Amino acid sequence: MSELTRWFDARRSPFDLLERLFDGDRDAPGAIRVEEVVDGDSLLVRAELPGVDPEKDVDISVRNGSLLISAQRQERKEEKEKGGYRSEFRYGSFSRTLPLPEGATEQDIQATYTDGVLEVRVPVPEQKQSEHRKIEVKRTG
Template structure:
């Protein structure tokens, strides 16, 4: 039968992810929001040591989060070992609003959530203004 090839997009999203895995998506998932004049980036990182396994930096207007999840030497049965946990390096780059500085960035880790807070400089009022002409 011609045309019976299944494309990866034929399945509904939850089923495709379950059966085939995720190709493009990073397993480091984040949420971003504004809290007043602060940009907040939160990432789920359960089971890591933030002092040893995560590096955060800001360069050229981009927040870089890099790290590594290490596999724990666990009990492996004679009949085999199965895990769906992901181990290895991860990274995520997030564009920041203009004027954000690395010196102002703070980060905290609690209950498996990394939270990075970046103060956003006050933007000048939008719109046009009238320019006064001086006589002289």
């Protein structure tokens, strides 16, 4: 199945297609898998990034109300034996853009990295609860 056919597969719901268009294909080879959780007064984003050096290979930025997480991975494996030499390497770039909640404060965003998982904590101010009001529907004709 071609990539284009997979993207526009008729078995997908229209909502799935819209989500892919606006959020990107989460299962694409260059996408970072994330989990978003509201934890108290913060949005907690956990991203799977095994095998990277967070100080050199990870970039986190905020642009136009979105959180952009990007990373690069370069892994090299060498085996030297008596009769030969074998070298293998893997590399790639990964990124994910997530919309930030309204009122999120960019200055207080914090990130930590432990055991291959990047955690980004975004403070979010308490949202005012809108007053619930029922609207009466009037029948005409």
